[in-house]
Amino acid sequence: MKGDAPVVLVGTDTKELLPLIFEYGDRVRQVHFHGELKNVFVLREFFQGTVKVFTDSKEEIIRNSVELKEKKFFICPAFPVEKREDISFITSMGIAVDLLYRVEDTAPGVIREILRYYLHHPSLVIPVEPFHSILMAKVRDRKINLWGLYSMIPDLVFSVVGEGKLGNDFYRTSMEWKNSDNGLKEYFESIPKRHPGCMACDQFYFCFSWAKYKRDACELWKRILDHLQVNAREIRNVMAKSARGVDKTL
């Protein structure tokens, strides 16, 4: 394992995760918790970074809503997202949502609804990921891409507690992720030959052929990225006008 590479810890049991949090220290970028929701809270005492909680129980979310909100955990729905309300019921309790691992399993119409909700709902004050990160990156010209959002970059290490492999659909891979250098570098370098159309895509810099990796979700991601791009441009225009003192409403 690389000595200074960032680490994403993935596990179901806090007893197994905590020693790794101590071992890796500042290298831990995120913790993904796939266990029973009520057990996750102890992590906050020892790790202040991003914790993503994967759960298929809406009841558990509601039951633990106060603590989830206070401890600033992200909920990653492991249940099918079939309508906007499957997301908005979480944000209405002040809990952040990360739909990243569900995007490609969700109907385009539902994604569109959730996007509209995130962008335009007047009372929404909590981020809906990955849309929020993408929008902000586009507004501020931040250099991130979908691989980065999925924490799948060549020099990043997934440390998986338990069976030792990521065998579920969330990570779009069943390969062992002791070190994600495995295969990704070759995939990246082969993109111009493997997916020549990607090289002429105006969202390539943001997607980097993620949407063609393992399965083809190109059309869906293109729509999401284009939609957020238009909104980011609008926000930038308003910000520019505001900076010039043209728009006094801001």
Add this chain to the structure above:
Amino acid sequence: MNHLTVIVKPTNRCNANCLYCSAWHPVEEGQTHTMDLETLEILFERVDDWVTHSKQSKAIKFIWHGGEPTLMPLDFFNRVIALQANLEKKHGPRLRMENNIQTNLLFLEKEKLDMLKVLLARDGNGKKSTIGTSYEPLPGVRVLKRGSYNREWERSIALLKENDFPFGIVYVVHKRSIRHIDRVVEIFLEKFPGIGIRFNPLYREGKAAESECESLYITPLEWGDFLVRLYRIWEGLDKKPGWQPLKEVDDFHMKKKSRVCCDHAGRCAVTHLGIDTDGGVYSCGRGIDRKYKSFGNIREKKISEILRSPSRMEMMNRSSFLENTFCRECKWWRYCHGGCPMDAAIANENDIFKRSNFCISRNRFLNTVYGEPVQ
């Protein structure tokens, strides 16, 4: 404001016969050699349309290139001047245009000089844009079909000086320049002490790709070593002249400037276009020379359509591709951005999604001179 540099080649013809000409093409039947006035007018109609239908103001720098652009009849450039004046009158501050020219200066006459005074005038403040020209102090490389190249060129330089034209020089570095670097530098310092000089490596394009030119080829490592030696001379000078790419890299390293030149900035596809004699649009002058994936033709497409062309998008994506792949581990990324796409195309059978062969040169130069990049 949108800034765009448009390199226009109004003609392929040339009155010189330089051994390493990169713009030279074998004559093909039906090939246009000179831009006609209709194509020129369409070009400015397209500019008009682009400005009219855009929310943003535009600043366009035209670089008249070739071939030898001064071989074009005076009428051609007088038409350029008139068309630009009309557009500036129509669009006011929403459109700023300026002209530069890259010329061998051979056989410069008074009429052409008078035309250049108007063409290169900037904002009516009496200042003129810099004329780009090329010079070779070593004999037998830049040659005329008849007569002495350098004698003719120096006559024109004297005329430029008399008429207060600022000028800069491109010098193509080849095998013999490396052998005679001290002599070359001495001549430049003696004859052109305050003049900006851009040192470019010989690249295998046009006539330079032919076997006759092989004896002039330099390796990437030789180019890197040349830059190191040149830098050592340059840094020892009391008043450092504007020798490129040394000065721009040094300014970047010393944080005096935030950007390097087009071939190292990684944004050339965003900032540049090249227009060939027949209206074909490419990435830049070098894209025209290579005929690398046209973005379309100005006679058939609007500028907004050309800017959205898949070929241009490919060029724009090169930088983010390299940054995440072949150049991922390179500490000099911000100094280079993968280099000129056309250098990569020459070295890799038109595959621009590879590093250019001059990556070795840049590493040699930057590692030797600076050691570590500035943070």
